[in-house]
Amino acid sequence: MRRINFMLGVAALSILLFNTGCGWEPPDRPVGSDGWLDGDMHKKFDTVADQLRGFDAAMVEVGYRYQELYWAGMDENWPYAAYQAEKIRTAMELGFVRRPGREDSAQSFLNDAMPAVERAIQMGELEEFEAAVRVVTASCNTCHALEDVGFMRVEIPDMRPSPIRAPAE
Ligand code: HEC
Numbered sequence: 001m002r003r004i005n006f007m008l009g010v011a012a013l014s015i016l017l018f019n020t021g022c023g024w025e026p027p028d029r030p031v032g033s034d035g036w037l038d039g040d041m042h043k044k045f046d047t048v049a050d051q052l053r054g055f056d057a058a059m060v061e062v063g064y065r066y067q068e069l070y071w072a073g074m075d076e077n078w079p080y081a082a083y084q085a086e087k088i089r090t091a092m093e094l095g096f097v098r099r100p101g102r103e104d105s106a107q108s109f110l111n112d113a114m115p116a117v118e119r120a121i122q123m124g125e126l127e128e129f130e131a132a133v134r135v136v137t138a139s140c141n142t143c144h145a146l147e148d149v150g151f152m153r154v155e156i157p158d159m160r161p162s163p164i165r166a167p168a169e
Contacts, residue, residue, distance in 0.1 A: 055102050058095025062088055066140070067157045068164065073121070073129040077166035081121045081129070089114065105146035113139035 030038035037044050065084045072081035092110070096103040113136045120128035133156070140154040 049098075052098060055095045055099040058091045058098075061091040062095075063154075064161070065091065066136070066154070067160075068162055069117070070133055070157050071160050071162075072164075072166075073126070073133060075166040076124065076126055078121055078124050080164065080166070082118075085114065085118050085121060102147060105143045109136070109139040109143055 027041045028039060030036075031044075037047055039047070065088045069081055069084035069088065072078075072084055089110075092106065096106075113132075117129065117132040117136050120132045137154050137156055141150070144150050144152050144154070
C-alpha cells in the first residue's frame with residue numbers, strides 16, 4: 001500500500017513539474033499589441049493602473065450618463081432611466097476604488113440625491129423625477145465645490161447628445 005502511495009506521489013509530482021515547465025513564461029515577457037505592456041510585473045501593473053485613469057475618467061462617464069438619465073426621464077423611458085442611474089453609481093464606485101480620497105465629498109450625492117431620483121424612476125412619476133434631478137444637479141455641484149473644481153458647473157442639459165430614444169409606442 002505504501003509503495004502504491006509513493007508511486008502515485010511520484011506520478012503527480014512529475015505531471016506537475018512537466019506542466020509548469022512547459023507553460024512557464026517569464027513575468028517580464030512583453031504582452032499586448034507589439035508588446036506595449038512591458039517591464040517586470042510591477043511596471044506592468046503600474047502601466048495598467050495609469051491606463052485605467054483616475055477620477056476624471058469616471059466623471060466623463062458620469063457626465064454622459066447624467067445627460068442620458070435626464071432625457072430618459074423626460075421621455076418617461078423608465079427602464080432606460082433606471083439603467084443610467086445604476087451605471088452612474090457603478091462608474092462612481094469604481095472611481096472611488098481608484099481615488100478613495102474623493103468619496104467623503106460624495107456622501108449626500110450617494111445617500112440623499114441619488115435615492116430620490118431612483119424612487120421617482122421606480123414610481124414612474126415625471127414631476128417627482130424633475131424635482132429629484134434638480135437636487136442631483138445641485139449635489140453634483142456641491143461635490144465639485146468641495147473637491148475644488150467648482151469651475152465645472154453642472155446644469156440641466158438643454159441638448160441631447162445621444163441617438164437613444166424611447167421605443168415607438
Ligand atoms: C466626488 C464628488 C463628485 C461628485 C458627486 C460629482 N463629481 Fe464631477 N467631478 C469631481 C471631480 C473631483 C472632478 C475633477 C476630476 C479630476 O480632477 O480628476 C469632476 C469632474 C467632472 C467633469 C469633467 C470631467 C472631464 O475631465 O472632462 C464632469 C463632466 C463632471 N464632473 C460631471 C459630474 C456630474 C454630472 C455629476 C453629478 C451627476 C458629478 N460630476 C458629480 C467630483 C465629483
